[in-house]
Every structure is written in C-alpha cells, then in structure tokens.
Amino acid sequence: MTPDCSGTAITPDAPGSGVPDALQARARVGYGTAFTLDVDVQLPGRGVSAVFGPSGCGKTTLLRAVAGLTRPAPGRIVVAGDAWQDDAAGIWRPTHQRPLGVVFQEASLFEHLTVQRNLDFGMRRVPAATRQISLAQAVELLGIGHLLDRRPAQLSGGERQRVAIARALATSPRLLLMDEPLAALDAARKAELLPWFERVVRELRIPMLYVTHSLDEVARLADHLLVLDAGRVVAQGPVGALMARLDLALAHGDAAGALIDGVVERLDTDYQLLQVRFAGGSVQCVHAPGSAVRQPGERVRLRVQARDVSLTLQAARDTSILNVLPATVRSLAADGPAQTLVALDAGGAPLLARVTRKSAEALALAPGQTVFAQIKGVAVLD
Numbered sequence: 199m200t201p202d203c204s205g206t207a208i209t210p211d212a213p214g215s216g217v218p219d220a221l222q223a224r225a226r227v228g229y230g231t232a233f234t235l236d237v238d239v240q241l242p243g244r245g246v247s248a249v250f251g252p253s254g255c256g257k258t259t260l261l262r263a264v265a266g267l268t269r270p271a272p273g274r275i276v277v278a279g280d281a282w283q284d285d286a287a288g289i290w291r292p293t294h295q296r297p298l299g300v301v302f303q304e305a306s307l308f309e310h311l312t313v314q315r316n317l318d319f320g321m322r323r324v325p326a327a328t329r330q331i332s333l334a335q336a337v338e339l340l341g342i343g344h345l346l347d348r349r350p351a352q353l354s355g356g357e358r359q360r361v362a363i364a365r366a367l368a369t370s371p372r373l374l375l376m377d378e379p380l381a382a383l384d385a386a387r388k389a390e391l392l393p394w395f396e397r398v399v400r401e402l403r404i405p406m407l408y409v410t411h412s413l414d415e416v417a418r419l420a421d422h423l424l425v426l427d428a429g430r431v432v433a434q435g436p437v438g439a440l441m442a443r444l445d446l447a448l449a450h451g452d453a454a455g456a457l458i459d460g461v462v463e464r465l466d467t468d469y470q471l472l473q474v475r476f477a478g479g480s481v482q483c484v485h486a487p488g489s490a491v492r493q494p495g496e497r498v499r500l501r502v503q504a505r506d507v508s509l510t511l512q513a514a515r516d517t518s519i520l521n522v523l524p525a526t527v528r529s530l531a532a533d534g535p536a537q538t539l540v541a542l543d544a545g546g547a548p549l550l551a552r553v554t555r556k557s558a559e560a561l562a563l564a565p566g567q568t569v570f571a572q573i574k575g576v577a578v579l580d
Contacts, residue, residue, distance in 0.1 A: 235259045235429040243278065245421035246399055246406045248437065250413075250448065255426040257409040261375050264407065265300055266293040277373055294323065299366030300375045303382050305358035307350040313361050314346040320368035329370050331402070336367040339401060340394055356387040360394055367402070374398075374406040380415060392418055413453045417441065417501050442548035444531040444541050449550060454539065455503035456549045458578075462496045471520075471575060474498055478545030482520045483578035504539060506577035507551035510570045511561060520575040525549060527567045530558065538563075542571055 235256035241247045249257045262268040264275065266282065269290070275283040277298075282291045307316050321333050337343050340360040350358055359379055366374060380388045392415075399406065399419065410416060416423060416437060423440045425432040425448065433440055438457040443449055460476030465485055472485040472492055483500060485492065492498060513522050525542040533539045538558040542549040549571055553563075563569070 233429055237426070237429075237431055239424060239431055239434055241407075241424065241434075242405070242422050244403065244405050246408050246419050247422040247424060248416045248420035249407060249409045249424045249426060250411065250416055251426035251432075252411060256429040257411075257426055258377055259429075260426070261377050261407060261409050264373075265298060265375055266291065266296055280372070297370070297372040298375055299369050299371035299373075301359070301362050301366050301377070301379045303378045305350070305362040307358060307361060307365075309350050311349070312346065313342065313348055313350070313353075316350070316361060317346075317365050317368050320365035323369045331367050331370045333368055336364040339367070339398060340364040354387065355383045356390045359383070359391055363394070363398065367398070367404075371404060374404050376406060376408040376410075378409055378411070380410075380412070395419055413441075413448055416448075417455070417457060418499075438548060442541055442550055444529055444539055449504075449539065449541075450531075450533055452505065453503070454505075454550055454552065455501050456547075458500040458502060458547055458549075460498060460500065462492045462494055462498055464494055465492060472498075474500060476500075476545075476547055478525070478547040478549075479523055481523070481573065481578055482575045484576050501579040502549060502573055503577070503579070504550035504552040506573060507542075507549060508572045509540065509551055509553060509557075509561065509563070510572060513570050514572065517572075518574075519572045521571075521573040521578070523549075523571045523573070525569055525571045527563055527565055527569060529565055530563060542569070544571060 233254070233256070237256070237260060249260060251257055259268065263270055270283070271285070273283050273285055275281070280297070281287070281289045282296050283289060308319065311319070317333055317336070321329075337346070340363055342357070342360050342364055345353065345357060345361065350361070353361065362379075380391060383391065396419065408415075408419060420437045422435070423437040424434045425440065425446060433443065433446055438459065440446060441448060442456045448454070458474070458476050458481065460474040460481070463473045463475050463480060465472050470485045471482045473480055473482050481500065523544045525544040528541040528543050530541070531539045532555070533552060536555055538553055538555050540551040540553060540558070540563060542551060551571060561569070
C-alpha cells in the first residue's frame with residue numbers, strides 16, 4: 199500500500215539555539231485509517247539517537263522517511279544544511295543521492311559477490327574527491343580483513359552484519375540509519391557484534407539513528423532516546439534520564455534499570471574489580487575476564503538493573519554487598535500487585551530499585567526520604 203505522507207523535516211537547529219548540530223524531524227505518514235505516524239521532534243546531530251518502541255509503533259516508517267524510501271507529500275528534509283527534500287523549492291533527492299548509510303535487520307549482501315566486491319559496490323556510490331572514509335579504514339574498523347575473499351553464504355550472521363556496516367561506511371555517509379540490525383541474531387552473535395558497533399560510534403563520530411525494540415541495545419549504545427507508541431512520541435531526551443522515569447513503560451518489567459556514566463578510577467587486579475567514580479560516589483563491579491582492559495580516566499557506562507538494588511534506612515555494616523550508596527527517594531509506582539518501583543537520586547545520578555510492596559510499606563518509603571541503595575558488585579553490568 200502506498201502511504202499518504204505529509205510534513206517531514208530534518209533540519210539543523212536554528213543558529214543560537216545552544217544545541218550544536220541538532221536535527222529536527224517533523225513527519226506525518228498515514229496508512230489509511232489503520233495507522234498514522236505523527237512525529238515532531240528535535241534530535242541531536244551527533245552520537246546515537248535510538249528510536250525505541252513496540253512492534254508497529256512507527257519506528258521503521260520514520261527511518262524510511264529519512265532515507266527517502268517513503269516520500270512525504272508535502273515534506274521537507276534537511277540534514278546539516280543540505281536539502282534532501284523541500285517540496286516548496288521543488289527539491290527531491292532519491293535515496294541513492296542522499297549521503298547516508300543504511301543497515302537493515304537482514305544484511306542484504308549480494309550473494310553472488312565476494313565480501314570485497316560487496317564493499318567495492320558501496321564505495322562506487324561516492325566520487326573519489328568526496329570520500330572521507332577509505333575502504334581500508336572500514337575493513338580495519340569492523341575487523342573483516344580475513345573475510346574479503348569469502349561469499350556471504352560462508353559468513354555467520356554476525357559477520358554478515360559487520361560486512362553490511364562496512365559497506366554502509368564505505369559510502370562516507372553523513373548519517374547512519376540502523377533498522378534493528380541485531381534483531382535476526384541470537385544472543386551470542388549480538389554479544390559478538392555490539393563491541394564493533396561501539397567502536398564505529400567512538401572512532402568515526404558519525405551521527406546514527408538506531409531503530410530497536412531492545413532495551414539492552416538502548417542501554418549499551420544510545421546517547422539520546424526517542425520513545426514511540428502507536429505512531430506518536432511518548433518521550434524523548436538523554437537515555438539515562440528516560441530509563442529512570444516511572445511514567446514510561448521502559449522503566450517497568452524485568453529489564454528495567456538505570457545507567458551510571460562514570461570514569462574508571464582503578465582496576466584491582468587482585469580481585470578483578472573495577473572501581474568507577476560517578477556523580478553519586480563510586481561503585482565497584484566485576485571486570486569480566488577477557489574483556490578490554492579499562493584504563494584509569496576512561497569513561498564508562500554501567501547498567502544497574504532495578505531487581506538488583508535493595509534499600510535500607512541505615513548504612514549496613516559487615517555485609518558482602520560492596521556498593522552502599524546514599525540516595526533520596528524521588529517517586530514510587532506500583533509494578534504489579536506485589537511489587538513497587540522506587541526512583542532514586544544518588545547524588546544527581548538516577549537509580550531504580552524494585553522491592554516488594556510489603557517492604558515499601560515497612561520502610562514507609564516516600565518522596566524526599568533518605569535511604570541507602572545496596573548493589574552487589576557482581577550485579578553491575580559493564
């Protein structure tokens with residue numbers, strides 16, 4: 199079915215707004231009477247902006263509008279001052295003329311070509327004079343040099359996606375669009391691929407619009423979060439702040455948790471414990487054997503799941519729990535008939551705790567109350 203689309207805009211933020219390289223998106227895409235995407239947001243023009251929500255909420259439709267695979271009518275799309283669509287000015291650039299790279303759930307490689315020739319195909323989209331990323335750089339960045347002579351049928355799922363990302367990078371994109379690139383992979387392949395995503399983000403600094411329904415991927419990769427539901431924007435903002443908001447569905451369920459952005463202080467090699475300083479103090483967590491060695495001064499993101507946080511009114515002594523943090527109760531919300539979610543402020547850093555309703559009543563938990571959040575070192579995810 200051809201969608202009836204209107205009013206899409208992605209433009210640099212106005213001068214003097216204080217938000218460098220920001221993007222604005224306004225989109226209305228209707229599919230008969232069954233579904234309409236109606237979005238009007240401002241997104242940063244740097245880092246990873248995750249578009250999150252349940253299946254059918256409009257995530258992919260928004261991405262297709264940006265890519266030019268769906269044409270809003272009328273519409274306006276401007277990225278970093280470059281008009282990709284402006285109906286008022288009679289401008290329309292088809293997808294192949296837009297400086298973007300796209301990676302879908304399926305790698306969509308040319309099965310009859312080797313990895314090398316798949317990458318060459320991506321490189322040919324860009325005139326030599328305007329290339330900012332060399333093919334050798336993309337190959338090294340994704341660690342696929344040993345795969346160049348293979349055909350896609352000889353690759354694992356994770357390898358295929360790494361090749362697909364390298365091919366997208368070979369076009370020297372000004373914007374990367376990722377449409378659930380890990381959804382078709384099992385847990386082991388996802389764990390294998392995520393560090394490569396992080397390396398691309400860290401080393402190339404290409405802004406990325408990343409569609410997913412996985413909270414794990416959001417926590418691991420995103421800087422900014424746009425939450426959609428039934429074609430509408432539910433919330434948007436820094437990912438850490440939104441994950442701790444009790445009025446949002448993503449703060450509920452077994453995967454609910456908060457993010458701690460901090461700096462490595464030291465690695466205790468005797469116990470393989472990483473000590474990280476953050477706004478609310480410091481935490482210790484297990485440094486997984488075989489993972490990259492963290493250096494003092496390195497910025498890291500830690501994830502603390504709500505189910506792993508317990509609360510006391512006084513700091514415990516003689517306990518096996520390594521992390522006992524003073525915190526203030528911000529708000530509470532029911533999480534089913536027997537549990538209560540507690541949003542906490544630990545020196546400016548948000549935390550979530552899930553306790554039984556009985557415990558919440560026994561401690562008389564209320565907004566503004568001072569408590570101590572207890573977190574096992576083995577429960578903090580690096």
